[in-house]
Amino acid sequence: MAEDPQPVRVALLNDYDIVIQGLARMLEPYRGRVHLVEFDSRLPVVRPVDVALYDTFAQDQADRAGLQDLLERGAADKVVLYSWNTHEALVEAALRRGASGYLSKGMSADELVLALEKVAAGERVTDRTAYREDDGGDWPGRSEGLSAREAEIVALITQGLTNDDITKRTYLSINSVKSYIRSAYRKIGVTRRPQAVLWGVRHGFEPDTLRRPGPDADD
Amino acid sequence: MAEDPQPVRVALLNDYDIVIQGLARMLEPYRGRVHLVEFDSRLPVVRPVDVALYDTFAQDQADRAGLQDLLERGAADKVVLYSWNTHEALVEAALRRGASGYLSKGMSADELVLALEKVAAGERVTDRTAYREDDGGDWPGRSEGLSAREAEIVALITQGLTNDDITKRTYLSINSVKSYIRSAYRKIGVTRRPQAVLWGVRHGFEPDTLRRPGPDADD
DNA sequence: GGCCATCTCACCCCCAGGGGTGGTGTGGGA
């Protein structure tokens, strides 16, 4: 490791600031190897970074979206997807669209940092470890008892998507989506979608539009 | 009129401040006869007034609600309903529940002021003039092209009510409710209820919780 | 081992909602 003494400059991307904050907390112990330069929700990265880490919670899985839209010109040329959706087809689609890596949320923080370093060094890295909630990160609704998946479904409902839209966004079957809706509704105490939307609006499930410097920004 | 030189002290009540402001603008030219003392959204009247004028836009029509809950003890003992719902049964129910008057939004401002003066003088006043939008007042969504009735329906949707709930709140048939929904959705550019809820949240259709002194308050 | 949580999925049934069509009445403006 002595051959790569420069920390990797990283931007964290997701539409929910709480998700970014959770990721930043996960990477906090590794600030000697990873510099957190910028956090962006629905805004492109403007500061120069080595890697943009895009958490796919409740948003495009990069199977359609243009990855280059995530970055201002010159900010970076490496985008890494960080997701719990690790279907092989999805991973391949993202790589075909120019992603420099596709990492599973099932990785430990240590593994994640190592993977970021590899990507910064020019490798293309993929990992499909099964996701488990113990592995760090944060999401809206966690303090209200929602699992990560339930929270993602509620976030997509709060964005106004139909169940069918949600199947396409999450790569789940309609039956799985309905199951998550059922369990989530029980936890948040609603029975109809308009109620769920209102609950989501009032509990931080609307996407943020926000750019913030990370602790290691040069500003 | 020389026999009643004291202006009537009035509080205006409705869950949407824009509705209160519209009503206040309507009464503005009559400030010599009507003192606007307090404006309350979802909070009880605390300042002493002669009459509390309760606009029923998108809320209980006082057919069930306790009118006394609208007032702090000692604030006033006269509540007047101001509504475009003028079914005879509804008027009677409200009077039975202690309302001191039931006034139609179809009245002119002049007529409204006269009626308030009568109520303050101890009379029980009812008016069932047919409603027309030209007659003053304001509502959320007006600048977006919604009629008063369409706006009320959208407000109730934004509050999370089902269509059946709305029939009970508005005294309309389910088919009328659906018709209003159709026309409102066309105007605001949505096709599903969750979208309508989000639109409503973003366009001032969530109820306010607010108490404000009127221009004539003694504070 | 059992239990629980989470993820994922299937199937059945019914309700809530929304598209469409059509209609009546009132009032105002050209």
Place this chain on the structure above:
DNA sequence: TCCCACACCACCCCTGGGGGTGAGATGGCC
């Protein structure tokens, strides 16, 4: 007179959504 807007209503049909039941897999804890 016609047209438009608004209020109000009916009926038809279909979609979107949500309740229920059941199942499988994994992992962690007692």
